[in-house]
Structure formats: C-alpha cells, structure tokens
Amino acid sequence: MTGWIAVVGLGPGAAALVTPEVTAALAEATDVVGYIPYVARVAPRRGLTLHPSDNRVELDRAALALDMAATGRRVVIVSSGDPGVFAMASALFEALEARPADHGANIRILPGITAMLAAAARAGAPLGHDFCAINLSDNLKPFAEVERRLRHAARGGFAMAFYNPRSKLRPHQFARVLEILREECEPARLVLFARAVSTPEERLCTVSLSDATPDMADMRTVVIVGNEATRQVGPWLYTPRSVPA
Amino acid sequence: MTGWIAVVGLGPGAAALVTPEVTAALAEATDVVGYIPYVARVAPRRGLTLHPSDNRVELDRAALALDMAATGRRVVIVSSGDPGVFAMASALFEALEARPADHGANIRILPGITAMLAAAARAGAPLGHDFCAINLSDNLKPFAEVERRLRHAARGGFAMAFYNPRSKLRPHQFARVLEILREECEPARLVLFARAVSTPEERLCTVSLSDATPDMADMRTVVIVGNEATRQVGPWLYTPRSVPA
Numbered sequence: 001m002t003g004w005i006a007v008v009g010l011g012p013g014a015a016a017l018v019t020p021e022v023t024a025a026l027a028e029a030t031d032v033v034g035y036i037p038y039v040a041r042v043a044p045r046r047g048l049t050l051h052p053s054d055n056r057v058e059l060d061r062a063a064l065a066l067d068m069a070a071t072g073r074r075v076v077i078v079s080s081g082d083p084g085v086f087a088m089a090s091a092l093f094e095a096l097e098a099r100p101a102d103h104g105a106n107i108r109i110l111p112g113i114t115a116m117l118a119a120a121a122r123a124g125a126p127l128g129h130d131f132c133a134i135n136l137s138d139n140l141k142p143f144a145e146v147e148r149r150l151r152h153a154a155r156g157g158f159a160m161a162f163y164n165p166r167s168k169l170r171p172h173q174f175a176r177v178l179e180i181l182r183e184e185c186e187p188a189r190l191v192l193f194a195r196a197v198s199t200p201e202e203r204l205c206t207v208s209l210s211d212a213t214p215d216m217a218d219m220r221t222v223v224i225v226g227n228e229a230t231r232q233v234g235p236w237l238y239t240p241r242s243v244p245a
Numbered sequence: 246m247t248g249w250i251a252v253v254g255l256g257p258g259a260a261a262l263v264t265p266e267v268t269a270a271l272a273e274a275t276d277v278v279g280y281i282p283y284v285a286r287v288a289p290r291r292g293l294t295l296h297p298s299d300n301r302v303e304l305d306r307a308a309l310a311l312d313m314a315a316t317g318r319r320v321v322i323v324s325s326g327d328p329g330v331f332a333m334a335s336a337l338f339e340a341l342e343a344r345p346a347d348h349g350a351n352i353r354i355l356p357g358i359t360a361m362l363a364a365a366a367r368a369g370a371p372l373g374h375d376f377c378a379i380n381l382s383d384n385l386k387p388f389a390e391v392e393r394r395l396r397h398a399a400r401g402g403f404a405m406a407f408y409n410p411r412s413k414l415r416p417h418q419f420a421r422v423l424e425i426l427r428e429e430c431e432p433a434r435l436v437l438f439a440r441a442v443s444t445p446e447e448r449l450c451t452v453s454l455s456d457a458t459p460d461m462a463d464m465r466t467v468v469i470v471g472n473e474a475t476r477q478v479g480p481w482l483y484t485p486r487s488v489p490a
Contacts, residue, residue, distance in 0.1 A: 011264075014266070015265070016264060016265045016266035016269070017264050017265075017266055017356070018264070018265070019256075019261060019262050019263070019264060019358065020260070020261045020262075020263070020265070021259070021261035021262055024261070058486075082362050082366075083366070083370075084362060084365045084366050084370045084371075084372050084373055085362065085372060085373070086373070086374075086486075087373075089366070089369070089370035089373055089483070090370040090373030090374070090483055090484060090485060090486045091486060092370075093369055093370055093373075093478050093481055093483035094483075094485055094486070096478050096479065096481070097478045103478065103479030103480075104479065105479075107481070109365075109366040109367070109369065109370065110366065111262070111358045111362045111363050111365075111366040112358075113264065113356045113357075113358070114362065117327050117329060117330065117356045117359065118356050120329045120354075120356075121327075121328070121329050121334070121354040121355065121356040122354070124334070124338055124354065125328075125329045125334035125335040125337075125338055125354065126329075127329055127330060127378075128329055128330070128331070128332075128334055128335030128338075129331075129335070129380070130377065130378060130379045130380060130394055131377065131378055132375065132376065132377030132378070132398070132401075132403055133372075133375065133376055133377070134375045135374070135375060140486050140487035140488065141487060141488035141490075142488065142490045145402065145488050148401060148402065149375055149401045149402065149403065151401075152397040152398070152400055152401030152403075153377070153397070153401060153403075155397055156377075156393060156394045156396075156397030156398060156401070157390065157393065157394065158377055158394065158397075158398075233338050233341050233342045233348065234341065234348030234349065234350075235348075236338055236341070236352070238334070238335050238338035238339075239335060240335060240339055241303075241331070241335045241336060241339070241385050242385035242386060243385070243386035243387065243390050245386075245387045
C-alpha cells in the first residue's frame, strides 16, 4: 500500500496563484475530493476520479479520503485558499482522531494563498501590521464567541480579516457584527469588502465603518477591517508598519 | 515610460512554494531589490540587475524602486513569505505617501505563502480556528503594544502566530513574551517552534507552554501558540474547527 492524502490549497481562484507543489500533487493523484465548486477547478483527466460533495459534510469527506488512502489510492483533498485556514485540514485531523488505526497514514498539508492575503494584496497592504482572522460563521461555534473575539481584536488594536461574513442561512449576523464594530471602533475606520479576488467576478470596495452595510458582503466576500492607523494612499489601502511610541 | 513595480512574496524557501504569478514577474523584471538573503534566492540572468540591501533600510529600498520605475525599469521588490505580512508592501506605501507625484505609479502586490501558514501546514493545522499574527519585534512599535496584543489575543481565545520572535539585538524580549503567556494561558498550552520551513534547515518542535524556553526561537523561527483546544493526534498538531456551545 502506498496510498497517501494531500490536503491542498487551490488559492483564491486564479491558476497563477496555485503553487507548483499543489499542481504536482494533483498530477500524481488518483482521486480528488472536496466541495463541489472547488473540485470543479480541477481539470479532469484519465485515471483521475473526482468526488465532489456538498458543503457541511467535511467529516464524511475526510473519512472517505482516509478510506481510499488505506486501499492505496493517492487522494487530494482540495480547499479554496489555504487548507489550514477555516478549511479541510482541521476536518481531516478531527476525522483522524476518531481512527487510531490510521494515525500513521501518509498525510501532507500543502499550503495555498489564503483569501485574506490575496484580498490584502489586491487592495494594497491592509494587513501589514498585527492582525487577526475570524470566521464569522456560527455553524461550529456560538455567536457569543464571535462577539468576544471581535471586542478583544478591536481593543487589542488588531486589523481584522473576516471569513464567511454572511450566507443565505445567516443573513442577520453580519449586521450585528457591524454594530459591535461601531461600538468598539471610530466611525472613520476603513473597511474593505473583497469579493472573489483573482476571478472574473472580482470586486473590491473600501468604505468607512460608518458607511458599511450588511449587503456589501456575501458568501464569496472576505472583509478586512483596518486598525486605527490604516489609511489610503493614491488608490491603495495600507496599514503602516509602525506604532509611534 | 512603461516602468512598473511588483512587490512579490517568494514564500518560505522552497521553489515549489513560489506562485507562477511571482515567477512570471521575475522573468519580466529588469531589476530586483530586497534584503540580501531574499535577493540571493533570485537566479541571476543577463538583463537583470540585482540590488541587495541590508535589513532596516526598507524605506530607502522602496524609494529606489519608485525612482527606477519612474525611468521605465520593471522592478521586483522581493520579500520572504507574503509581501503584505510584516514585509515590504507596507514599506512601499509608506514611501509612496511621501511622493504624491508617484501616486499613479504602476504597482502590483503579488501574494506568497507566508511563514505562519507554511509552518502550520507542516505541523498539521494549528491555525484551523480563529487566530492572530503578531510581530514581536519592537523596532517599530513600543513593547507595551506587544504586551497589550498578547493579552487580548489570549483572552479572546485566539491561536497566535509570532513573527520575529527573537534576534541578536533583542535576546530578552521573547523570555518576557513567554512570561506574559504563562500569566494568561494554562501550562499545558501547546507551542510550536517552526524554523526555516521548507528549507534544508527546517526544524519543528512542539512543547507545552510550561516547557517552552527562549532559546527555542531565533530569527528564522515562527512560533505558533495554540488555543485552549489545540491538541495532538498522531504526529500532528491541530486546532478543532468547533467550539462547543
């Protein structure tokens, strides 16, 4: 048996943002598993079986990958962005935890360009100083945790990147997030909405916190909130490296 | 004049982690500027002038790039990892801010695999839940800011990634950082020291916070502190996606 699993990041969308390491893993794979739109980004070829699955079945998908690797298959689990940031790597280890017999499985995690860094690059350098990344979805944690983290991030002076800001099933929470931010930050704080970066649907918009509205975000949007020093220069948004003493 | 500037991320070290977008920019460049060890990662070729410079001259380097682009040169500014994470992108915009005549310069920021995500991938998925990134250097901010951010990150339940944990000029601060963490977190909290990931000098080590010592970090180390749920499964370190209600 020489089966293996590679959990790979496909980056935000453009082929030019996929690392050669990930491209090589896909070229050697016998099977690709992942969420439907991510599997759709892998070119079909003879000898490669695609296993697209729906959202919210991450543990089933991980178990399928472990099952196939145990029979000698070479399995790539695809994530958008980076697999270690709100994606499939943690789900695989959760599945692995329940299967001690598989703890010696041949697993590699291959990093990718995560959405917040692709968005930051397109806008300038809003994450150029200390920052944090928060998944706003309450699928897997109580919303009270989201609120606690937002307040500590704001009071600690961090810039913030939000993943999964809004979905059809959770249309109201992002409005509450904006309310919390308005309690903690000044009205002129800059907020970047970056949608589908590096794809044909890319759209970037920077507004002040006082002008931000919930409908500016959807499932394909990463939101970046600057710190109090974040500012615009020419067409760019950036956060200075320094904090005056 | 068709000069341009691309601020690119070379990733943590391995060529297989450089995006095709960055490789293409380097192939079109006439000039490469950057910190000596990063410029050393660019293959010399006819028609390409390398401009290595020392650490701590980021604004001079950015000004040189703007000067050259204004005369029609195609300039790549190289950073390790991602240029937007404690690297040259913010420095370029700081330099640009002082030169209004250059606000229309043709600038692109090309993302790369940043050190914390390369380290996380090698170790498993310690950043699989909400996390923050903190530059521990006090070159450009008072150490009191570092302390404030550490405490808010810990109290907010974030995993943490530390850049520049320790240098020859600042040998004592990382000891203070560990003291602060011990005041805020339980002794069994897991800490990953990841040095020179993806290079021949790569070395990973996971210890409990109570066993962590300052000498485990140097200039080439990224330190990742898990959240309270971060744990080991087989040889892997990971943070679960969920927080129980």
